[in-house]
Amino acid sequence: MDKRKKWLLAGCLVVSGVAAAVWLKGYLEVQEPVRVLERNPPGGGDEEIQMELRTELGNFPVNFQLAERSYREEELEAVFERGVQWLDDVWLGENVSAEAVTDNLVFPTRIESLGLDIHWETENYRWIHTDGTLTAEARETAPLDTTVRAVLSYGDSEHIVDYPIRIVMPEKDAKTAFGDAVTEVLDHLQTEQKTASELALPEKIGDVSIRWYGRQNSIWSKIFIFGNICLVLLYFQQEERKFERMKAREEGLRRDYPEIVYRLVLLIGSGMTVRAAWEKVITDYQKWRKRTGENRWGYEEMEMALREMNYGIPELKAYESFGKRCGTQGYIRLSSLLIQQVKRGARGMNSLLAQEVGEAEVLRRENARKSAEEAGTRLILPMILLMTVVFAVLMIPAFLSMNL
Missing domain, CATH: 1.20.81 (Receptor-associated Protein)
Structure with missing residues (x-):
């Protein structure tokens, strides 16, 4: 018997021994009857339970869903408060304050840790969608004030929270603002000087003095890329010539x-x-x-x-x-x-x-x-070209006569 078969036999023996030990332990172990099942806390979800029912008539397998524990009435107020605290930290998203909303809001639909569902309502759906997205109309008409409402629910119990917000235009950085100012000034000059043969460029925009220059298209990158491609192609061309010579x-x-x-x-x-x-x-x-x-x-x-x-x-x-x-x-x-x-x-x-x-x-x-086979191969392309010419000579007059 070679070494691999010995290792395989030893592995089978070990696995069989472990399985037999586990079976013997379960067989000899005295099981106590289960009288109480512990539920998952609220928000923990239902649990699949598999049990065995032993009676005088025999043993029967029983499978059922053990529902999570529900809140008592006196607990709900504190749970809703905790839900509101969690929501206060989330709903603004990337916005710093409700007084200056510039980005989309975050509207979660459930708090898994508490088992609470959330339904969102907006004062004007043309400004804010129910998923927290700001519309283009809201961004164009900003600044504007509105209110969003979060309805926290657990079963038949609800808790309402209103969040007043102010949608504003995002602040532009200095470079973007200056670029917009340049565009505005150029549009104004184009309108004023639309009949002139030349356009006089401004030397100052706001408090910033400027000088205009023609943009130079840098070609160094093109030279670098094209030059390296040519060198690579030249190298392969030399290798091809060397191969052809050999x-x-x-x-x-x-x-x-x-x-x-x-x-x-x-x-x-x-x-x-x-x-x-x-x-x-x-x-x-x-x-x-x-x-x-x-x-x-x-x-x-x-x-x-x-x-x-x-x-x-x-x-x-x-x-x-x-x-x-x-x-x-x-x-x-x-x-x-x-x-x-x-x-x-x-x-x-x-x-x-x-x-x-x-x-x-x-x-x-x-x-x-x-040599004869290679000559035949080399003649394929001229034969195709010749056949194309023959077809053209035959078909073109036929099509012309049909049009006539």
Whole structure:
């Protein structure tokens, strides 16, 4: 038994033991009959009671709601007073005084701790809603005096409290008041000088001397954001170009590989040494490059390997570096075969080189197939554009003739 199963078995035993102990304790415990149930205080809410009734006829489960205790008549006056005290601290909300009400009032509908319900009435519902919200009409016509009434109730008993209030306009800070004054002065000047070709701006508003300037739109934030976006896009563009160059190099190496293998095997099979065959391939490539002005990745890597040999790097090391730089499995395998050819000579290598030629032929066909598929994909967009032009040529005259 592994450790996890042992832990699982031990846990089951512990849980079963605890459950058995709890059951045994309840079974052996002598229960006293319950004769009194304590109610929740007023406002505490009803309580769900689950009991068992034991009689000579058997045991019966009994479930019922135990209602909270109700206030006695002599308690209600003190409870209403406590409710009014709680309400006095709440109903003004953010307002400092009832003599200067500028914000919405707070009208609670129940005092949970006392079990009291509250109903609100306003003298004019066009000024104050029953939820304590000041209307736009009240704010526009302020200052004005009105009264709100709170009706505290418990069962059939009620207690009424009236709150006289004065709704006023909120005081503006110095900056807001000055801005309103500027707007008022400009409106007045516009009216006075509406026929003039120029608007004379005031040099003083109230006791404040002012000077007017054209607002300069700060573009530093735009330069910062746009510049950083351009840098990020430039970075990704460079990365994309790097990726495209690497992809083009891999594609070029893949296309050049079959041809390089064919030429090397042909020259080596004709009796040339590996280095002589290598130099012959590079010489022919240099003539082709001079004539066409184009480069081919596989031959460029071969030329670099030949340059290393000419600089004194051992031939075997140059072939090994050539395979590592190209990085593909085919080139690594080719460099290995060439190294073995140099070390061992022609014995046993002709078959390996012939096998490599066969694999290169398969790769050449695969390259041709991929090129054909890519060419077909690239032709999809021109075909769609051509079909659009054809549909336009066919349909436009038809629609024109129908309108005629």
